[in-house]
Amino acid sequence: MGKVISVVLPPGGRVTLGRAADATICVEDPKLSRQHTAFVFDKGTIFLEDLKSTNGTFLNGVMITRAPLAHGDQVAIGSFVYDLSIESGVSTPAVPESTQATRAPLALAPDLRIKFDLRASALFTETGAPGQPVLAMSRTGKDLATIYRIGNILNAEHDLERLLNLVLGLILDVVPAHRAFLLISEDGKRLTARASRSRDVAQGAADHAFSKTIANESFHKGLSILTYDALADSRFKDQKSIVDAKIRSVICVPVQSSDKVVGAIYLDTLAQAQTFSRQDLELVSAVGLQAGAAIQRARLTENLRYLFYDTVSALVAAVEAKDAYTKGHSERVASIAVRLARHMTLTNDLVQTVHLAGLLHDIGKIGVAENVLNKPGSLTPVEWKIVYNHPEEGAKIVKKVRNMGEVVRAIRYHHEDWAGTGYPEGLKGDQIPLTARILAVADGFDAMSSPRSYRPAMSERQAREEIQKWAGRRYDPRLVDTFLDLHTKGGVDLKTLYLFQGLKIERM
Secondary structure (H helix, E strand, C coil): CCCEEEEEECCCCEEEEECCCCCCEECCCCCCCCCCEEEEEECCEEEEEECCCCCCEEECCEEECEEECECCCEEEECCEEEEEEEEECCCCCCCCHHHCCCCCECCCCCCEEEEEECCCCCCEEECCCCCCEEEHHHHHHHHHHHHHHHHHHHHHCCCHHHHHHHHHHHHHHHCCCCEEEEEECCCCCCCEEEEEEECCCCCCCCCCCCCHHHHHHHHHHCCCEEECCCCCCCCCCCCHHHHHHCEEEEEEEEEEECCEEEEEEEEEEECCCCCCCHHHHHHHHHHHHHHHHHHHHHHHHHHHHHHHHHHHHHHHHHHHCCCHHHCCHHHHHHHHHHHHHHHCCCCHHHHHHHHHHHHHCCHHHHHCCHHHHCCCCCCCHHHHHHHHCHHHHHHHHHHCCCCCHHHHHHHHCCCCCCCCCCCCCCCCHHHCCHHHHHHHHHHHHHHHHCCECCECCCCHHHHHHHHHHCECCCECHHHHHHHHHHHHCCCCCHHHHHHCCCCCCCCC
């Protein structure tokens, strides 16, 4: 026989189990929360209730919040799995043959005594610290479900930074680590912490005092490392980072893409040893393989995006080279539009659209003669017609690029007016795409704040007043309010925008 816990529950009773001394049943198990689980006698039925524990409470291999118990149930709490049996004091109703295959909640009489018996079985396997068995079948099923879930999420995410943080968040959901780091190598030699998470907000995820010795060994040798107590481990106990940070249990696994190790996942606990098990190591190792493939894919996507933005930058430079007065204008419009979109808490996809459309909004001017663009006096009606045509020409150019439909619409309609007096189609109000309305405000503000061949620049205050003056006529009044709020809070700093206009386009 193994470990036995007897729980006596009178009617209406409640018994808690956890590591804390004030728990009804105190069990020395590092995987238990201080108050982990409760057994509740409610209206003739006993319920198992999780107390918002770190590692969860499992009934027959399924994580639960609150569930009724039945004969023969297996309850997994911390490092142990208990079989539920009844010793005395239970009045069990007869169960019809047609329902015997289903779980029947216990009908309880007063003075219930439940025995949880951890006994030798082919289902159990010794793992982790000596004497800490777990239910192999339940743990395997849980880990497979976790790996499947992580795989689905990682396959759907192509942004590298979001992906790195997702990996750590998913790991901390299932492994009892205090801190988690995702380390990436750009040169194949040195590791850099690209993402970090911490369970303890006070500790701070930005604290990067992890064990570089362990991380480098895992990365350079391609090893999955588990140490139950780094302070007592002969390999690492003399390392300053471990001693200073009081690092105890550590898991570190390589992040591998194809046949190349690109980084490492590092987890640890502080001031608490014997926390991780071999199953935890195997699970994180599997996630490391998934993460490696996902990171390789995200890097490829990122590199293609950079190539695309470099091409856009070259096109913008070609247009602005024709007009000395508009140098940097497209970059500043894109930057103002992005800040405005973020201030509106738009989705990342819409922010990306606004950014690209801002960069390319004047691309149609590539076909306008320089003598027209740089003319110091008034334009003739024929010349105005050429200039008015640049949104449509720009839309035609960008339309040839696949998956740019919303960008094309923003470029085509960024000179439409809220009152319906703009061009090329005279759209009115909400008929104008939101992205085009955002560009209109950003474009108008920068154009008025910049010198032109036919007029000097307005001051920033004057440009702001003009934007406000034309609200409801040229500009969406709601967007004007948002812009003014952003400007008041310092979100549109023209000095900074002009200072950096010669640098590469911001890569979203």
